[in-house]
Amino acid sequence: MAAPRILVPAIGPADRIVTLPDGEAHHVARVLRAAVGDEVSMFDGRGREWIGRVSSVGSGPVTVDVLHETTPAAEPHVRLTLAIGLLKGEQMDTVVRDATMLGASKIVPLVTAHVAVPSRAWKSTTVLERWRRVAIASAKQCGRAVVPEIVPVVRFADFAPFAAPDQPVAADSRLREPILMCVEPRLAARAVDKTAAGEKIARPVAAIVLVGPEGGWSAEEVEQARSAGADLIHLGPRTLRAETVPTVVLTALWTAWGW
Amino acid sequence: MAAPRILVPAIGPADRIVTLPDGEAHHVARVLRAAVGDEVSMFDGRGREWIGRVSSVGSGPVTVDVLHETTPAAEPHVRLTLAIGLLKGEQMDTVVRDATMLGASKIVPLVTAHVAVPSRAWKSTTVLERWRRVAIASAKQCGRAVVPEIVPVVRFADFAPFAAPDQPVAADSRLREPILMCVEPRLAARAVDKTAAGEKIARPVAAIVLVGPEGGWSAEEVEQARSAGADLIHLGPRTLRAETVPTVVLTALWTAWGW
Numbered sequence: 001m002a003a004p005r006i007l008v009p010a011i012g013p014a015d016r017i018v019t020l021p022d023g024e025a026h027h028v029a030r031v032l033r034a035a036v037g038d039e040v041s042m043f044d045g046r047g048r049e050w051i052g053r054v055s056s057v058g059s060g061p062v063t064v065d066v067l068h069e070t071t072p073a074a075e076p077h078v079r080l081t082l083a084i085g086l087l088k089g090e091q092m093d094t095v096v097r098d099a100t101m102l103g104a105s106k107i108v109p110l111v112t113a114h115v116a117v118p119s120r121a122w123k124s125t126t127v128l129e130r131w132r133r134v135a136i137a138s139a140k141q142c143g144r145a146v147v148p149e150i151v152p153v154v155r156f157a158d159f160a161p162f163a164a165p166d167q168p169v170a171a172d173s174r175l176r177e178p179i180l181m182c183v184e185p186r187l188a189a190r191a192v193d194k195t196a197a198g199e200k201i202a203r204p205v206a207a208i209v210l211v212g213p214e215g216g217w218s219a220e221e222v223e224q225a226r227s228a229g230a231d232l233i234h235l236g237p238r239t240l241r242a243e244t245v246p247t248v249v250l251t252a253l254w255t256a257w258g259w
Numbered sequence: 260m261a262a263p264r265i266l267v268p269a270i271g272p273a274d275r276i277v278t279l280p281d282g283e284a285h286h287v288a289r290v291l292r293a294a295v296g297d298e299v300s301m302f303d304g305r306g307r308e309w310i311g312r313v314s315s316v317g318s319g320p321v322t323v324d325v326l327h328e329t330t331p332a333a334e335p336h337v338r339l340t341l342a343i344g345l346l347k348g349e350q351m352d353t354v355v356r357d358a359t360m361l362g363a364s365k366i367v368p369l370v371t372a373h374v375a376v377p378s379r380a381w382k383s384t385t386v387l388e389r390w391r392r393v394a395i396a397s398a399k400q401c402g403r404a405v406v407p408e409i410v411p412v413v414r415f416a417d418f419a420p421f422a423a424p425d426q427p428v429a430a431d432s433r434l435r436e437p438i439l440m441c442v443e444p445r446l447a448a449r450a451v452d453k454t455a456a457g458e459k460i461a462r463p464v465a466a467i468v469l470v471g472p473e474g475g476w477s478a479e480e481v482e483q484a485r486s487a488g489a490d491l492i493h494l495g496p497r498t499l500r501a502e503t504v505p506t507v508v509l510t511a512l513w514t515a516w517g518w
Contacts, residue, residue, distance in 0.1 A: 073496040073497050074496045098500075098503060101497055101498075101499060101500065101503070102495075102497075102507075103495070103497065141498065141500075142497040142498045142499065142500075143496075143497055143498045144497050191517070191518045192514055193513070193514045193515070193516075193517055193518065234518075235510075235518070236361075236362070236513060236518035237332040237333045237402075237518065238332050238360055238361075238362065238401040238402055238403050239360075239400065239401045239402045240360060240401065241357075241360065241400075241401075244357060244360070244506060247503060247506055247507065247510070248361075248506065248510045251494075251506070251507045251510040251511055251514070252510055252511075252513075252514040254452070254495060254511075255451055255452045255510070255511040255514040255515060256452070256514055258450070258452055259450045259452065259493075259494070259495035259496065
């Protein structure tokens with residue numbers, strides 16, 4: 001049984017003891033029923049991880065003695081942003097959970113032409129918090145020390161790479177993040193293997209992957225992305241379930257670019 | 260809206276009209292509420308597909324006029340068998356659904372040392388039927404004309420490649436199917452990218468992929484597979500959810516070998 005993993009604020013070099021935030025303290029004390037002396041793993045959500053030992057649990061705050069910093073699971077070589085058309089509640093939770101497990105650095109929920117989720121659902125102030133909780137839980141489970149950033153829902157046309165395609169930085173191909181848009185095979189000349197591995201396109205430092213909602217992209221969205229320099233890619237001849245596409249495209253890219 | 264897809268027995272060249280099997284007839288008449296003249300897509304589960312038009316629906320059997328044979332979604336270049344340690348009910352349904360969508364040719368449910376599913380669950384005569392229904396439903400949804408074969412549950416030690424490693428056919432490397440066993444990174448020298456794409460291992464005609472249950476493989480099982488010639492592969496540094504591993508490994512292989 002691996003040591004429980006706890007999300008904590010950054011631990012400084014002089015910190016010898018950590019008082020757990022309320023939610024984590026409750027989890028450690030009541031759910032995991034940890035005892036004094038139990039070993040735990042603490043990570044800051046930004047890529048650092050420490051081994052600690054519970055030094056106080058019961059009535060009052062839970063404290064953990066910091067033993068030493070440890071090497072966390074390696075992050076992918078590419079900082080990958082997943083921008084995805086909104087899916088229904090549980091499907092979106094699956095996307096956030098699995099994209100975290102598969103190493104996405106950032107998740108951008110998009111309102112697109114064919115999004116079928118009612119706006120009261122994505123305009124609620126609680127939905128972003130829920131996705132962040134899902135991402136934290138997934139990071140704990142999969143052993144990742146980074147929790148992907150999840151930004152507030154944005155309209156497709158306002159998403160930065162499209163909203164400002166003429167910025168100098170976007171025009172410089174050495175600095176521009178490549179944009180890969182997942183589309184149906186009939187639209188796409190290239191499968192991920194040909195794009196990335198077959199043709200040996202150099203691995204970028206960062207990239208943006210666009211995944212459509214259940215109903216796919218509108219023709220205008222495909223055109224807009226193409227004008228902003230997006231490469232159209234496809235993921236084989238079968239119709240994939242919308243909430244599985246992020247897992248498939250991230251896996252395809254890591255296979256091509258290295259895990 | 261794509262035409263509904265219906266699973267039918269093989270349609271011969273002289274067949275002009277098909278009477279739908281009971282289950283499909285019910286689905287077409289009661290669930291899809293099809294009317295005479297509606298176009299449907301019929302596939303035989305073995306890779307052939309036909310376009311038809313409903314010619315009779317209502318009281319009595321549902322019949323479809325066969326219009327013409329059509330080219331189904333392309334099958335993968337590699338006939339891939341997914342042999343997987345049993346997971347709990349819903350997780351196993353997810354595996355069957357997603358492995359179908361990702362082009363597996365055959366699914367072998369394995370009883371392994373660390374399988375946590377009670378034997379009354381996998382010994383029930385209905386479980387295999389349920390998995391077959393899940394595979395059929397997934398084939399309909401993803402547009403595949405092949406329904407993967409799902410064989411009865413088998414013990415790891417009795418699975419053919421291990422039970423008979425000394426057969427002449429197994430000793431001949433030109434005929435032997437490569438076996439890839441998914442293990443934790445600490446056991447595996449090679450990620451799928453290095454194994455398949457990076458080192459340019461020739462794409463086989465058929466292959467077997469072994470995926471462990473929730474609790475992973477026992478040391479003996481890893482040894483047994485290795486003795487039978489299995490290559491150990493890993494899928495990156497994070498711990499993947501057991502029911503997601505088939506999707507990830509199939510995607511990695513198609514990225515390496517071509518979709």
